[in-house]
Amino acid sequence: MAIGERQEAGSDDVETRAVGWRHTVKAVREDTTARLGLYLIGALTLLAAFTWFDYLVFDYAIAETVWYHPENDPDVVDSLLPPAFVDGGTWAHPLGTDHRGRDLLVRVIYGTRISITVGFLSTAIGMIGGTAVGAIAGYYGGLVDDILMRLAETIYAIPFLVLVIAFMAAFGRSITYAMVGVGVAVIPVFARLIRSRVVTVREMTYISAARAAGVKNRWIILRHIIPNSFAPVIVQGTLQIGISILIIAGLSFLGYGAQPPTPDWGQMLSESRGYMLPQPWFSIWPGLAILFTVMAFNLFGDGLQDAVDPQLED
Amino acid sequence: MNLARYVLWRIVQTIPVLLGITTITFLLTNAMPGSPVDIMVGPEMDEALKEALKERYGLNRPLHERYLIYISNVLQGDLGVSFYYDEPVTQKILERLPVTALLVGSAYTFGLGIAIPLGVLSAAYRNRWIDHVSRVIALFGVSTPSFWIGLVLIIVFAFHLGWLPSSDLVRPWRSPAQVTNASTWLEVWYLSARSLVLPTIALGTLQMAAAMRIERSSMTETLGKEYIRLARGYGVPERTVLRRHAFRAAQLPVVTIVGLNVSTALGGSVLIETVFNINGMGRLIITGIQTQDYPLVMGTTLFFGVLFLVGVIITDISYAYIDPRVTYGDAE
Numbered sequence: 001m002a003i004g005e006r007q008e009a010g011s012d013d014v015e016t017r018a019v020g021w022r023h024t025v026k027a028v029r030e031d032t033t034a035r036l037g038l039y040l041i042g043a044l045t046l047l048a049a050f051t052w053f054d055y056l057v058f059d060y061a062i063a064e065t066v067w068y069h070p071e072n073d074p075d076v077v078d079s080l081l082p083p084a085f086v087d088g089g090t091w092a093h094p095l096g097t098d099h100r101g102r103d104l105l106v107r108v109i110y111g112t113r114i115s116i117t118v119g120f121l122s123t124a125i126g127m128i129g130g131t132a133v134g135a136i137a138g139y140y141g142g143l144v145d146d147i148l149m150r151l152a153e154t155i156y157a158i159p160f161l162v163l164v165i166a167f168m169a170a171f172g173r174s175i176t177y178a179m180v181g182v183g184v185a186v187i188p189v190f191a192r193l194i195r196s197r198v199v200t201v202r203e204m205t206y207i208s209a210a211r212a213a214g215v216k217n218r219w220i221i222l223r224h225i226i227p228n229s230f231a232p233v234i235v236q237g238t239l240q241i242g243i244s245i246l247i248i249a250g251l252s253f254l255g256y257g258a259q260p261p262t263p264d265w266g267q268m269l270s271e272s273r274g275y276m277l278p279q280p281w282f283s284i285w286p287g288l289a290i291l292f293t294v295m296a297f298n299l300f301g302d303g304l305q306d307a308v309d310p311q312l313e314d
Numbered sequence: 315m316n317l318a319r320y321v322l323w324r325i326v327q328t329i330p331v332l333l334g335i336t337t338i339t340f341l342l343t344n345a346m347p348g349s350p351v352d353i354m355v356g357p358e359m360d361e362a363l364k365e366a367l368k369e370r371y372g373l374n375r376p377l378h379e380r381y382l383i384y385i386s387n388v389l390q391g392d393l394g395v396s397f398y399y400d401e402p403v404t405q406k407i408l409e410r411l412p413v414t415a416l417l418v419g420s421a422y423t424f425g426l427g428i429a430i431p432l433g434v435l436s437a438a439y440r441n442r443w444i445d446h447v448s449r450v451i452a453l454f455g456v457s458t459p460s461f462w463i464g465l466v467l468i469i470v471f472a473f474h475l476g477w478l479p480s481s482d483l484v485r486p487w488r489s490p491a492q493v494t495n496a497s498t499w500l501e502v503w504y505l506s507a508r509s510l511v512l513p514t515i516a517l518g519t520l521q522m523a524a525a526m527r528i529e530r531s532s533m534t535e536t537l538g539k540e541y542i543r544l545a546r547g548y549g550v551p552e553r554t555v556l557r558r559h560a561f562r563a564a565q566l567p568v569v570t571i572v573g574l575n576v577s578t579a580l581g582g583s584v585l586i587e588t589v590f591n592i593n594g595m596g597r598l599i600i601t602g603i604q605t606q607d608y609p610l611v612m613g614t615t616l617f618f619g620v621l622f623l624v625g626v627i628i629t630d631i632s633y634a635y636i637d638p639r640v641t642y643g644d645a646e
Contacts, residue, residue: 154334157619159581162599163338166611169603170345242457249459250585254600269462273589280469287462295457302453 034303
C-alpha cells in the first residue's frame with residue numbers, strides 16, 4: 001500500500017518503464033545481500049526440482065542409492081541419534097536420526113520440495129487472483145469496487161490460519177488444499193495493493209487518451225493498467241513467498257498440511273514435539289531449514305524493494 | 315464530520331464484512347464431510363437417537379433455513395450452544411478470551427517495546443553498528459516460524475536450563491487457593507509472569523520484527539524531509555529533532571501495520587497456544603473444527619473478525635491523534 005503509492009508515479013510510457021526495469025536489475029546486481037538472496041533462491045529451487053524429479057520419476061531411488069530413503073523406515077533402526085558433532089553421534093547420520101531412525105539430513109533436503117513448491121504456487125494463486133480483483137475493482141470503481149473490496153476485507157478479517165484450517169476441514173486434509181487455501185487467503189493482500197496503484201494510474205492522461213481513442217476497457221486494464229501497476233506486486237510477491245512458506249509450515253505443524261511420511265519441515269517439527277527432551281536436535285534442523293529459506297526470499301525481496309523505491313535506497 | 319459520527323459510519327461499514335464472515339464460516343463448516351452427530355455419539359449409534367439429536371440441534375432443517383435462524387440468533391446476541399462442550403458459545407469465548415488477550419497483549423508490549431526504540435535508533439544512526447544489529451534482528455524475526463521459536467525456547471530455557479516452565483499459563487486472576495505453589499496474590503502473579511515469558515517471546519518476535527522494519531523505514535523517510543533539514547539548519551539539537559519533529563510524524567505507517575497485524579497475532583496464537591498447551595481462543599477454534607462443532611467455529615471466527623475490525627477502527631481514529639492534518643472526511 002505505502003509501497004505502491006510512493007514510487008514512480010510518472011512512469012507512464014514504455015520508454016521510462018524499460019529504463020525502470022533496467023535500473024532495477026542494475027540496483028539488485030549491485031546490492032550484495034539481494035544477490036545473495038537471489039542465489040539462495042536459485043539453489044533452493046534447483047534442489048526442489050531435483051527432489052521432485054527423484055520423487056516422481058524414481059520414487060526416491062536416487063536418494064536411496066546415494067544415501068538413505070527419505071520416507072521408509074531403515075533396515076537397521078537407530079532412532080533419535082544426535083548429530084555427528086555431539087557425543088554419541090555418527091558421521092553415517094551427520095544431523096542425526098528421527099524417532100523412526102530415518103536420516104534427518106536426507107529428510108530436511110527432501111523437505112525443500114514441498115516448501116518451495118507450495119510457496120511459489122500459493123503466491124501465484126494469490127497474485128493472479130489479487131491482480132484480477134484489484135484491477136477490476138480499481139478500474140471500474142463504484143458498486144463493483146465496493147463489493148469486491150468488502151469481500152477482500154472479509155477474507156482479511158479472518159486470521160489466515162483459521163480460514164485455511166476451516167477450508168481444509170471442509171474440503172480435505174492435504175497439501176494441495178493447504179496450498180489453494182493459502183493462495184485464496186492472500187488474494188486480498190494483492191487486491192488491495194494493485195487497487196491502490198490502479199486508482200492512481202487510472203487518472204493518467206494516457207489512459208484517458210486510450211479511452212478516448214475507443215480502446216476497450218478489458219484491453220486498457222490488461223495492456224496498460226496492470227503492467228504499470230506491477231512493480232509493487234512483484235516486490236510483495238517475493239516477500240509473500242516467504243510468508244506463505246511460514247504459514248504452510250504452521251499448518252503442517254498443526255497436522256493440516258503435508259501428511260506423514262512425506263518429508264516436510266513443518267510436519268517434521270510436529271513429529272519432533274514428542275521427543276524434545278530425549279533428542280532436542282530433532283526439533284532444530286527443520287526449523288533452521290525454514291528460517292534459511294524464508295530469509296532468502298526476504299533478502300531478495302528487500303533488495304528488490306529498495307531498487308524500485310529510490311527514496312529508501314541505502 | 316465529528317468523531318462520533320465517524321465511528322458510527324465505520325461501524326455501519328463493518329456490517330457487510332461481518333455478514334460475509336458469518337456466511338463464509340457457515341458454508342465452510344457445513345461443507346465439512348460427515349455429520350457432527352456422528353462425532354457426538356459415534357457413527358454406529360442408533361438411527362433414532364441420531365435423529366433425535368439432529369432434531370434437538372436443528373440440524374434436520376434445510377441449509378438456508380438454518381442460516382437464517384443462525385443470523386437472526388446472532389443479531390439477538392445468541393451464538394448458540396457448543397455441541398462439544400454443551401455450553402453456550404458466548405460463555406466459552408468469555409472464559410477463553412482473557413487468556414488469549416493476555417498473551418497477545420504481552421506479545422505486543424514485548425514486540426513494540428523493543429521495536430520502536432530500536433527502529434528509531436536504527437534510522438537515526440543509519441549504517442552504524444546499531445542499525446546493522448537491529449536490521450539483522452528484524453530479518454531473523456520475520457524469517458523464523460513463531461512456533462519453532464517456541465520449541466527452541468522450551469528446549470533451552472525449560473528443559474536444558476530449567477529456568478522457566480514449558481507449558482500451562484498461570485492465570486493472574488486466579489485466587490491463590492486455586493493455584494498450586496502459591497499462597498499469596500504476589501506469588502500468583504510471579505508464577506503467572508514466569509509462565510508468560512516464553513510464549514510472549516515466541517508470539518511477539520514477528521510483531522517486533524515487522525514493526526521495527528516499518529519504524530526504521532518510516533523514520534528514515536521522515537528524517538529526509540525538508541522541514542527536518544530546516545530544523546537542523548536552525549541548529550535544533552538532534553535529540554529534539556528526533557523526539558519532537560520526526561517521531562510523531564513517522565508513526566502513521568507503524569500504527570497501520572500494528573493494527574492490521576492483530577489478525578496475524580490472533581492466528582499466531584493458535585500455534586503458540588498449541589506449543590505451550592495454553593487453553594485460549596486459538597485452541598478453542600481448533601477443537602471446534604476438529605469436532606465439527608458448527609456453533610463454536612462460527613462464533614469464535616465471528617468474534618475474531620469483530621476484534622480485527624475494532625482494531626482497524628481504533629487504528630483509523632488514532633491517525634487523527636498522531637497527525638492533526640488527518641480529518642474524518644466523508645466515506646474513508
